[in-house]
Amino acid sequence: MGEVKLMKGNEALAEAAIRAGVDAYFGYPITPQSEVIEYLSREATKRTGMLVLQAESEVAAINMIYGAAGCGKKAMTTSSSPGISLMQEGLSYIASAELPCLLANINRGGPGLGTIQPAQGDYFQATKGGGHGDYRLLVLAPYNVQEMADFVKLGFELAFKYRNPVMILADGALGQMMEKVELPPQEPRVNVEYPWATTGKPKNGERRVITSLHIQPEKMEEINIRLQQKYQKMKEEEVRYQTKNLEDAEYIFTAFGLVSRIAMKAMDLGRQKGYKIGWIRPITLFPFPEKIFQEVAPRVKGILDIEMNSGQMVEDVKLSVCGKTRVEYYGRMGGVVPTPEEILENFERMFIKGE
Amino acid sequence: MAEENVDVLVENIVTPENLVYRKPTTLLDVDMHYCPGCGHSTVHKIFMEVVEEMGIQNDIIGVAPVGCAVFAYNYMDVDMQQAAHGRACAVATGIKRMLPDKYVFTYQGDGDLAAIGGNETLHAANRGENFLVIFINNAVYGMTSGQMAPTTLEGMVTTTSPYGRDPKVMGYPLKFGELIAPLPGVAYVTRQAVNNVQNVRRTKKALQRALEYQKMGLGFCLVEIVSNCPSNWKMTPLESNKYVQEVLIPYYPLGDIKVPEVKK
Ligand SMILES: Cc1ncc(C[n+]2csc(CCOP(=O)(O)OP(=O)(O)O)c2C)c(N)n1
Ligand code: SF4
Ligand SMILES: [Mg+2]
Numbered sequence: 001m002g003e004v005k006l007m008k009g010n011e012a013l014a015e016a017a018i019r020a021g022v023d024a025y026f027g028y029p030i031t032p033q034s035e036v037i038e039y040l041s042r043e044a045t046k047r048t049g050m051l052v053l054q055a056e057s058e059v060a061a062i063n064m065i066y067g068a069a070g071c072g073k074k075a076m077t078t079s080s081s082p083g084i085s086l087m088q089e090g091l092s093y094i095a096s097a098e099l100p101c102l103l104a105n106i107n108r109g110g111p112g113l114g115t116i117q118p119a120q121g122d123y124f125q126a127t128k129g130g131g132h133g134d135y136r137l138l139v140l141a142p143y144n145v146q147e148m149a150d151f152v153k154l155g156f157e158l159a160f161k162y163r164n165p166v167m168i169l170a171d172g173a174l175g176q177m178m179e180k181v182e183l184p185p186q187e188p189r190v191n192v193e194y195p196w197a198t199t200g201k202p203k204n205g206e207r208r209v210i211t212s213l214h215i216q217p218e219k220m221e222e223i224n225i226r227l228q229q230k231y232q233k234m235k236e237e238e239v240r241y242q243t244k245n246l247e248d249a250e251y252i253f254t255a256f257g258l259v260s261r262i263a264m265k266a267m268d269l270g271r272q273k274g275y276k277i278g279w280i281r282p283i284t285l286f287p288f289p290e291k292i293f294q295e296v297a298p299r300v301k302g303i304l305d306i307e308m309n310s311g312q313m314v315e316d317v318k319l320s321v322c323g324k325t326r327v328e329y330y331g332r333m334g335g336v337v338p339t340p341e342e343i344l345e346n347f348e349r350m351f352i353k354g355e
Numbered sequence: 356m357a358e359e360n361v362d363v364l365v366e367n368i369v370t371p372e373n374l375v376y377r378k379p380t381t382l383l384d385v386d387m388h389y390c391p392g393c394g395h396s397t398v399h400k401i402f403m404e405v406v407e408e409m410g411i412q413n414d415i416i417g418v419a420p421v422g423c424a425v426f427a428y429n430y431m432d433v434d435m436q437q438a439a440h441g442r443a444c445a446v447a448t449g450i451k452r453m454l455p456d457k458y459v460f461t462y463q464g465d466g467d468l469a470a471i472g473g474n475e476t477l478h479a480a481n482r483g484e485n486f487l488v489i490f491i492n493n494a495v496y497g498m499t500s501g502q503m504a505p506t507t508l509e510g511m512v513t514t515t516s517p518y519g520r521d522p523k524v525m526g527y528p529l530k531f532g533e534l535i536a537p538l539p540g541v542a543y544v545t546r547q548a549v550n551n552v553q554n555v556r557r558t559k560k561a562l563q564r565a566l567e568y569q570k571m572g573l574g575f576c577l578v579e580i581v582s583n584c585p586s587n588w589k590m591t592p593l594e595s596n597k598y599v600q601e602v603l604i605p606y607y608p609l610g611d612i613k614v615p616e617v618k619k
Contacts, residue, residue, distance in 0.1 A: 024453060051452050055445070056478035063442035063475070067418070067449025070436045075449065093439050198434035198450070200414045200457050209428045211419075211437035 003183045009148040010035035010175040012183075013078070013104060013168070016149035018044050020156060021189040022102075023073040024051040026064040028083060031116045032172035033106035036078040048189055058083040062090030062103075069099040070210045072197030074156055074189075076102040080172070081110050081122055084130075091165055092131030096212035096223070098196075100159035102152065104168035106175040109335030117335025118172035118258060123312035126169045127286040134224055136231050137167045138238065139285040141256040145179035153184060158238065162230055163196075169285060171308065173258050173337065231287070240283035241292055245271070249278025251351060252296055254317060255306040256282050259338070263306050266343035273344075275352070285313070293320035302326035302351050306343055309333060326351075379407040383432050392592020394582030395423055395491060397549040399430050401559040402462075402489065406433065409566060415458035416450050418443040420472075422464035423497040441472025444479035444488065451486045458569055459486040465506040466496045469531045473505075476531070483540025483574035487565045490531070490577055493584040494603060501587030505529040508606055513587075528606065532579045536613040542573035544612040548581040548604060550596040557609075573615045581607050 007015065014036045017025065025044065027037045037054060044050040055061035061077050068075035079087065084105045094101060107122045109115035126139045138158050140151045148170060155166040193199070201207040214220040244264065246252075251270075255263040260281040267277040278296070282289050293303070302325055305314040311329035318327050330346040332338045378384065381403040389396040406412055412433055419427040421440035428435035438446040443461035451459040468476050468490050476488070495513055496502040502515040508528050510519040520528075536544045543565055547558035558580055565576035581603050583595035590598060 024449070026449070053448075053452065056474060059442070060445040060448075060475050060478065063439060063445035064449035064452075066438070066442075067436060067446035067451075068453045069449075070446075071416075071450055071453045073453045075453075089439055090442070097437075198416050198436055199454060200416060201412055201432065201434045203413055207428075207432055208434045209437070210435070211428065213425060213437055 001182060002185060005181055005183060006178055007145060007181050008035055008176060008178050009145045009170065010106065011039050012145045012149040012181045013152060014039035014043070015183060016152035017076060018047055018050060019184050019186045020153045021048065021074065021187040022050055022076055022152075022156070023189055024053070024068045024075040025077065026053050026055050026061040026068070026075065027077045027079065028055050028058050028061050030080045030083045032108060032118075032175050033078050033080050033104070035175070036104070050189065058086035059090065062087040062094070065101045066090055066094055066097070066099060069094065069101045070097070070198050072192060072194040072199065078104040078106065080106045080108045081119075082113060084122060084125070088125070088131035091137065092133050092135060093212050094165050095135035095137070095227070096133065097210050098163040099165070099210065100156070100163050101165050102155040102159055102168070103165065104170060107169060107171040109333070115335040116172060118174070118308060118337060119333070119335050120171060120257060120259065120308040120312070121310075121333070122169065123285065123307070123309060126167055127288070127316070135227060136286050137165050138162065138234055138287070139167045139169050141169050141283060141285050142174060143257055143260050143281060145174070145177065145181045148174060149181050149183060162234060164230065169257070171258050172335075235287040238284055239287050239289045239291070241289035242281045242283060243292065244279040246278040246280075246296060248276050249296070250276040250301050251347070252278045252280055252300055252303040253306060253343070253347070254280040254282070254303055256285060256313060259306050259308055262338060262340055263343060265340035266347070269340055269344050270347065275347075282313070288316045288320065290316075290320040293317055294322070294324075297321035297324035300325055302328065304343075304347050304350065305329045306338065307331040308337065379404045381407040381412050381432050383430055385429065387430060388426055389423065390586045392583070392585045392595065393423070394493065394549045394580065397555060398489065398491060398558070398580055398582070399427065401549075401555060402562050403431055405559060405563045405566065409563065411458055411566070415460065416454065418447045418450070418459070418461040420461070420463040420467040421498070422467045424462050424464060424491065425498070427462050441467050441470070442475055443467065443472065444475040444484070447486050448479055448482070448484050451484060455485070458566055460489060461486065462489045463491070464497065465490070465492045465494065465504040469505040469529050477535060480535040480541050480575045480577070481538050483542075485569055485572055485574055486576070487562075487569055488575070488577045489562070490579040491582045492579055492607065493582040494528075495584050495587050497584045497587055501584070508602065530607065532577055532612050535575075535577065541575045541577070541613060542615045543568050543576040544579070545577075546579040546581065546607055546609050546612060548599060548609055550581075550583065550599040554609070568615060571617070579607075581609070
């Protein structure tokens with residue numbers, strides 16, 4: 001077993017970044033995730049030589065990542081909702097130029113300046129593109145502090161495999177709460193020469209150009225087709241999810257991140273009352289685990305989707321089941337966290353009392 | 356004259372001993388998209404001459420802006436990244452911090468550097484980022500066909516100041532070099548032009564000095580080049596160079612604004 005520690009989610013993510021041999025972190029403070037840049041400023045450079053730079057804004061931070069990623073380096077940032085909005089321009093360019101990078105959104109309540117309490121209102125922004133143009137991020141949704149740490153290494157592996165930005169979509173509670181976490185071993189920072197990286201024109205080769213500009217529409221369409229093929233490959237190879245009690249399930253609770261834990265508790269309470277409830281937790285939000293929903297849909301009486309927003313993932317659930325079962329949503333917004341009791345109550349209202 | 360005779364004639368003339376001028380090998384041999392007489396092409400050429408003469412083609416990474424020079428990477432035969440509008444200094448920060456032993460430069464217009472990218476430029480300067488910023492000041496948005504820039508002079512007519520720039524409504528022409536020169540992170544600020552041969556030579560020297568300062572690790576270097584935009588100024592190239600001399604340079608005087616003390 002690796003080193004076990006009691007840590008905040010934000011700190012676990014930061015520690016995991018050091019241990020994953022990340023080359024650079026660029027960021028701008030915002031609650032509820034400032035612990036990441038604070039932790040890295042204290043620990044990272046002295047331990048691995050990793051660069052930690054506080055940028056003048058999230059706009060600058062994401063463009064610093066563009067530059068560093070374009071040199072083939074492992075570069076990352078973290079922020080929370082308003083800051084992630086500022087990064088959308090850069091993410092669109094990074095996705096189009098096909099550069100690898102990792103970012104985490106420790107989602108807080110919005111819209112606007114909102115609240116610093118946990119929320120999931122950025123699901124659409126994270127999974128449907130976010131910035132301009134037809135592109136996707138690969139989105140991982142941790143549900144505990146352990147995954148806040150584990151998804152750093154996984155995130156970089158996927159980012160470099162697909163040359164695509166990867167987002168960890170968590171929320172303020174996952175960032176702030178303390179849990180036991182088994183830390184991965186320290187990996188060295190490695191210098192890999194990628195043929196596409198701009199590190200100085202090779203003596204016996206062509207210059208490298210990193211760009212997202214293709215004036216000819218046919219060429220731009222070609223790039224779009226390549227991107228779509230990449231997203232299709234992600235759908236085939238990278239879908240991750242977790243299930244419980246599907247064998248005898250008549251109903252399904254589905255939720256991602258923190259809410260999936262509350263939904264699990266609500267499922268347990270429901271089973272004590274005799275309701276046969278199963279549980280599906282999407283781990284990759286893009287690519288969305290469509291198939292598992294398609295599989296269970298014909299044999300259940302309904303799916304309750306629970307979110308800390310006005311019902312965003314529920315659209316993907318509905319698209320997946322394609323009318324084959326009833327899908328309802330229950331959620332709280334603006335930084336309010338639902339309780340297991342309230343979820344069960346609403347489940348009974350919608351599905352048992354037949355409202 | 357028959358065509359064959361011309362070919363023979365050319366062959367006899369184009370010989371090594373007759374060579375008086377050639378393109379630098381660091382400039383790709385392709386047609387440029389710049390309008391005839393545009394300063395961008397001159398600056399591309401002399402900067403690539405500097406890169407060739409210093410022998411650093413394999414050790415330099417450039418950042419192209421959004422603006423008429425967005426295609427700089429089609430001409431400069433060096434590794435390049437194309438940045439979002441205004442973000443070149445942030446992108447260059449990412450590159451230089453990862454590859455501190457390489458030369459890094461950005462190439463930006465006035466809109467890119469001083470308007471939408473003002474914050475990125477200012478903070479890169481204030482951090483003393485050790486790279487070169489080549490700043491093409493043509494007092495107008497060239498690429499988007501002639502709107503007002505932060506550097507547009509008072510009274511100057513553009514498509515968005517059709518009655519002349521009125522500072523009470525539109526603010527004053529911004530001297531970005533003077534603005535950042537006092538910052539301790541800034542090593543070198545100079546303003547040059549490419550409207551005549553003498554100025555072209557001076558500009559080339561300034562670009563070379565800036566790269567030498569970068570090699571010494573002295574910090575942020577800004578080479579501002581007062582340039583033209585004959586197409587959007589609706590002038591011939593010659594008229595535009597005259598306008599640079601008689602109208603722009605009096606407001607944007609040429610010369611060094613800040614020079615580092617170099618210990619010998
Ligand atoms: C975010 C964004 N806003 C606006 C534009 C449109 N745009 C392209 S170039 C440009 C101005 C360029 O002017 P300048 O930087 O002075 O360069 P020049 O063409 O004069 O060399 C503008 C506004 C854009 N590409 N991106
Ligand atoms: S529009 Fe102006 S700045 Fe752009 S290439 Fe033509 S002359 Fe040069
Ligand atoms: Mg301009």
